[in-house]
Amino acid sequence: MNAPLLATGTTSTTGAMPEIRYNFAYLDEQTKRMIRRAILKAIAIPGYQVPFAAREMPMPYGWGTGGVQVTAAVLGPDDVLKVIDQGADDTTNAVAIRGFFEKTARVATTTVTTQATVIQTRHRIPETALSENQILVYQVPIPEPLRFLEPRETETRQLHALAEYGLMHVKLYEDIARHGHIATTYAYPVEVAGRYVMDPSPIPKFDNPKMDDCPALQLFGAGREKRIYAIPPHTRVRSLDFEDHPFKVQRFAKPCALCAATGVYLDEVILDDRGGRMFVCSDTDYCNTRQAQGHVGELGVPGGGFPQNAVMPGRNSGIHDVPPSHPVQDVDPRVKPGDDGISGGTPPAGMTREGTI
């Protein structure tokens, strides 16, 4: 059952058309073997972009075709699949991709991070630490970290071959010269296993430290650009920085409004047209789990969920004691709790100082 079966009566146009059936997880076995070979090569050369003959998938390019192909190639009938987009299981594209594998591979799916064996993600790494029994599959739009500095593939491949990353360092330096800090907040470049500079996909730089020494296998698929790359388990992943400007991640001033979690990445939710806003976990599974455990945030209700008839906090409700212009500060992930990793002045009132990554 390698190819779709189209009992071709296609010359006659009478009657119903023959049914089309697809292989397990859509792709034919030859294609999966080709992708697995690319994955193995990618694991053998951490951070190196392996060209592969990406197929056309039944979802649009740029919507996760690379991740879907990688997932299809590694998925077995016993796997438990979780799909997230922006950290959430219920965003429309995550729902569509999960539905695709439910339909074509009939695998079990879950929203619980710890239960999943394969997690396909767009733009986030789960807050819950991953284990060695898990594979994290990233959807990648532009795999080339140097692309916006040098548009030509012929040039960038050469730069990687020579480990010539001066362009990137100059870019980061220029950021510092102009703004006083590095102005890259997501898709922040990393160096993998001391060799290749790699694009971590557009995850917030907040998630970068989670890639380092991660026990799970991390696979990156870029369908349109036809590239696969990987970070094997327990590989050193270093975010690029300078000695006098060490890499820092964002830290939120307030805990999650629903589950009171700190040290996690939050989504800002606009509540009204008067400046009312709340910050909630971007990782919905993490937030739900905490709420089920009894953690209650400022706007949460015991047992979880959002209070349906709660009064939406306005600008002057006293909820936002942090000026909206200072909801987040960069912190050095290597700085121990208590140390002030915040550069430049006193943090605004209400800014938390503990809970570094």
Place this chain on the structure above:
Amino acid sequence: MYVAAKGGEKAIRHAHALLAKRRRGKTNLPSITLQQIAGQLTLAVDRVMAEGSLYDTELAALAVKQARGDLIEAIFLIRAFRTTLPRFGATIPLDTAQMLVRRRVSATYKDLPGGQLLGPTFDYTHRLLDTSLGVERECSEVDDQASAADASRLPSEPVAMPRVTDLLGQEGLIEASPEDTGEEPFDITRAPVSFPVDRSTRLQTLARGDEGYLLALGYSTQRGYARSHPFVGEIRFGDVEVMFEAPELGFAVSLGRVQVTECQMVNQFKGSAEVPPQFTRGYGLVFGQCERKAMSMALVERALRWKELGEEPGAPAQDEEFVLSHCDNVQATGFVEHLKLPHYVDFQAELDLVRRMRAEHEAQMKEAAE
């Protein structure tokens, strides 16, 4: 409100149900049949087959119907189906000299062996809306007459019709067509492309490239961006036999006929130290009747050959990586439209940065004022 972000699954289901309803249109009118689409919207079906890289009129008609007439969406549907098909091998190169020609024009010779055959073309029509087509029973007698005339004039077997470029080639006035090495050509659907590309990769990529994109690039070469002085040596459209040599048989068998449009552009070339002045070729070949696409492809193909012909680079149409990396409309539409997907995690990060930078800016201004 926060809860509005929830319920993606249900929303998707409902949106798709609504889409199906909109596609069907008013139910008091009969549903359009695939035969009607394949028979009356032939050029739409041809384009879907060409850029979908799959020759199957019925599936292409189905795709047009399912896509509500959105041809790029239809092409996408065909591509997603095509990708799952097994590949048996490469056919013997089509012999377009043995075409059952339905249309053939040359702009370089007034008359030539085989003659000029206008065939079904919009050329020389007055672009006036024909309201008689708006009535349900349009002039069926006229149609019947026309099709009878069509059938009687067309030979059932191809008559050999030499290509204009072959006639020029006899005198050595045009560069020779590259020899068929007998090797399997590179397959862009089965292997990743790396630059610089060979001829087969270039032609395949252009052949499934977006018609509008190639039209604009081809047009640009006529307006001074990589000028190549083109003449339409010949455009021919018709049926050609597809021959396949199965290894277990040891001889070639016919798999059937496909309709293709071929365009041979004849371009000037000054010559170089090694090569005497002669004409050069730009080549276009497309499934179905897609003349605009075949001509555009030939112009762009020629422009991309600047290096081997020792010409000056610099125009967009000459830039191989640029032209070939962006001509696939399924890729392009996917990536452009992915911007509608949620990006709030990244946007949050940017929001924070902008707020912080604004605060710093404000503090600086204040400091400067004091």
